[in-house]
Amino acid sequence: MTSESTQPQPSYDDITGVHLAPADAAELAAIRTPLHAAPPSEEVTDILPRVFGPAPRPAAETLRDADDEISAAYAAARPVSDGELSSLDAREVSAWFGDHKVLERVSLTMPAGQVTALIGPSGCGKSTFLRILNRMHELVPSASLAGEVMLDGADIYDRSRKLTDARRHIGMVFQKPNPFPAMSIYDNVVAGLKLTGIRASRDQRDEIVERSLVSAGLWKEVRDRLRQPGGGLSGGQQQRLCIARSLAVKPKVLLMDEPCSALDPTSTRVIEETMGELQHEVTIVIVTHNMQQAQRVSQQCAFFLASQGTPGGIVEFGDTDAMFSEPQDERTYDYVNGRFG
Numbered sequence: 001m002t003s004e005s006t007q008p009q010p011s012y013d014d015i016t017g018v019h020l021a022p023a024d025a026a027e028l029a030a031i032r033t034p035l036h037a038a039p040p041s042e043e044v045t046d047i048l049p050r051v052f053g054p055a056p057r058p059a060a061e062t063l064r065d066a067d068d069e070i071s072a073a074y075a076a077a078r079p080v081s082d083g084e085l086s087s088l089d090a091r092e093v094s095a096w097f098g099d100h101k102v103l104e105r106v107s108l109t110m111p112a113g114q115v116t117a118l119i120g121p122s123g124c125g126k127s128t129f130l131r132i133l134n135r136m137h138e139l140v141p142s143a144s145l146a147g148e149v150m151l152d153g154a155d156i157y158d159r160s161r162k163l164t165d166a167r168r169h170i171g172m173v174f175q176k177p178n179p180f181p182a183m184s185i186y187d188n189v190v191a192g193l194k195l196t197g198i199r200a201s202r203d204q205r206d207e208i209v210e211r212s213l214v215s216a217g218l219w220k221e222v223r224d225r226l227r228q229p230g231g232g233l234s235g236g237q238q239q240r241l242c243i244a245r246s247l248a249v250k251p252k253v254l255l256m257d258e259p260c261s262a263l264d265p266t267s268t269r270v271i272e273e274t275m276g277e278l279q280h281e282v283t284i285v286i287v288t289h290n291m292q293q294a295q296r297v298s299q300q301c302a303f304f305l306a307s308q309g310t311p312g313g314i315v316e317f318g319d320t321d322a323m324f325s326e327p328q329d330e331r332t333y334d335y336v337n338g339r340f341g
Helices: 022-031 044-052 060-076 126-132 163-169 185-195 202-215 235-247 265-278 291-297 320-325 330-336
Strands: 088-097 100-110 115-119 143-151 170-173 253-257 283-287 300-305 313-319
Touching: 088 126, 100 126, 100 143, 100 313, 115 126, 115 291, 126 253, 126 283, 163 170, 170 235, 185 202, 185 235, 202 235, 202 265, 235 253, 235 265, 265 283, 265 291, 291 320, 300 320, 300 330, 313 320, 313 330, 320 330
Parallel strands: 115 283, 115 300, 170 253, 253 283
Antiparallel strands: 088 100, 088 143, 300 313
16 A cells, blocks of 8 residues: 655645544655555455544443443444434634734624535635634644634633534535545444444444435445445545535534536536535535626525725624625625626
């Protein structure tokens, strides 16, 4: 297997959203070989322990307790019901890169069980704001921020809260599909269980894989080839595989940063249909430059704008249909009608 383990690696892996020691990062990089150089797909239980160490095994006298623990973890990984959906509330959020202020006191409520679209021209702070919502912004060495991000009334930036907890509850799907190319489709879905410390039996993993792929709209297309490499899927299928990987750990909120920008119209339609079905399971926040897409998929919309030399902020927020048909601000009207941006 081709490996780049001798090259220095960053301690944070933006694909998995997990902090890694340099040696672990190098080992994980070795796993992500190009598809043509990849060995036959291996079980995730064979690959990941080499990076993160073997999972502790319970002694014989504690097997019943271990079974209870597995069952509880698996139950926690099931999709939430409509009555348990979570809201996300940003309060007076400002952000800087060094001395450059990029966001100015942004407050936005993202309602539970709805799709909220963030629109606006490039450079207005949409993606920065999205990354703040699951604590990715703070990983940039020069970055800083002020304000609060409340998930179900609790600040995810509270000193008592772990970074990994925020990542587990608030998942991210990136602009470019990023499955583990050498891992099988099956292993890609369950990789998040290992990375977040969720233990599950083989039968439970099988059910999680099926449920996650069904939710991501991919199950019917791949159910007969789960052991084939995830890197062999089409671009649209890879993006849905990444959605399934995020859903496997049962996030409360799913963030999507221009998830369709690199996809063809057919794949885009499938992703949009998937979002419509997922909003009954998880709260969604999406950044998009496609005004028609924002109208199709979202119930709430926030228009970001940054004037020359000033930080980005929200010009207008509200019901999507109302914002596109009867915007309250002239700048919103001009943007959604294509007069600038």
